[in-house]
Amino acid sequence: MAGSMPVASSTAALPLMEQFYTIQGEGYNTGRAAYFIRLGGCDVGCHWCDVKESWDASQHPRVALADMVAAVTAHPGRNVVVTGGEPLMHDLTQLTTALKAAGCQSWLETSGAYPLTGDWDWICVSPKKFKAPLPSVLHLAHELKVVVFNKSDFVWAEEHAAQVGAHTRLYLQPEWSRAPQMTPLIVDYVKQNPRWQVSLQTHKYLDIP
Numbered sequence: 315m316a317g318s319m320p321v322a323s324s325t326a327a328l329p330l331m332e333q334f335y336t337i338q339g340e341g342y343n344t345g346r347a348a349y350f351i352r353l354g355g356c357d358v359g360c361h362w363c364d365v366k367e368s369w370d371a372s373q374h375p376r377v378a379l380a381d382m383v384a385a386v387t388a389h390p391g392r393n394v395v396v397t398g399g400e401p402l403m404h405d406l407t408q409l410t411t412a413l414k415a416a417g418c419q420s421w422l423e424t425s426g427a428y429p430l431t432g433d434w435d436w437i438c439v440s441p442k443k444f445k446a447p448l449p450s451v452l453h454l455a456h457e458l459k460v461v462v463f464n465k466s467d468f469v470w471a472e473e474h475a476a477q478v479g480a481h482t483r484l485y486l487q488p489e490w491s492r493a494p495q496m497t498p499l500i501v502d503y504v505k506q507n508p509r510w511q512v513s514l515q516t517h518k519y520l521d522i523p
């Protein structure tokens with residue numbers, strides 16, 4: 315009968331591009347120490363993505379979850395950011411279970427383009443024009459973080475703000491190469507529309523990972 319048994323694809327290991335202990339640079343948790351787990355694989359295709367090396371999952375070694383968690387707990391912080399790549403291209407159930415068992419808070423960075431898996435303490439959804447976010451993920455967002463590349467992105471941001479919960483915090487973040495032009499527009503927009511907040515990629519100004 316072994317031949318007819320379903321072969322479960324194991325998530326006891328995931329493609330890992332890099333992991334590092336730093337300061338959360340963006341959004342609601344800006345300024346807090348956090349260990350970053352950057353998983354490989356993304357097919358969303360943002361032309362301005364600041365981590366295109368993450369896109370091809372096959373370029374990154376599969377690392378056992380137990381080894382990832384051991385690397386986290388070797389550091390004093392217990393906040394863990396799972397990012398990528400697009401982390402929701404993987405089933406993250408076992409990773410978040412293991413992080414919780416190790417006493418960690420799990421924070422997700424996602425485009426929302428794939429169904430949510432895992433048990434999260436904080437979910438940041440950064441929707442993309444290139445592959446639409448799922449309504450089911452938008453509803454669960456603690457934070458909506460819209461990257462502003464040009465003026466038209468303010469209208470697009472409002473369209474997505476209309477799809478999140480009443481509890482969701484709203485952020486506008488300048489696309490890094492466009493920050494000199496877009497940051498002043500974001501400042502004016504937030505002053506006129508105070509339910510939004512400014513998010514900057516502060517780690518880039520601090521010159522840390």
Ligand SMILES: C[S@@+](CC[C@H](N)C(=O)[O-])C[C@H]1O[C@@H](n2cnc3c(N)ncnc32)[C@H](O)[C@@H]1O
Binds near residue numbers: 356364461488489490
């Ligand atoms: C590299 S993405 C990985 C997680 C997920 N794929 C996503 O896009 O949310 C992490 C965060 O960086 C943001 N980001 C990526 N490239 C950026 C850029 N050039 N300028 C500003 N933010 C950027 C994304 O919007 C997202 O909020």
Ligand SMILES: Nc1nc2[nH]cc(C(=O)O)c2c(=O)[nH]1
Binds near residue numbers: 397
């Ligand atoms: N310091 C720091 N904060 C971040 N917040 C989100 C990041 C990401 O790439 O997901 C990121 C990152 O790459 N570095």
Ligand code: SF4
Binds near residue numbers: 366
């Ligand atoms: S979804 Fe995230 S990782 Fe994928 S291309 Fe866009 S910014 Fe980069």
Ligand SMILES: [Mg+2]
Binds near residue numbers: 364365
């Ligand atoms: Mg980054």
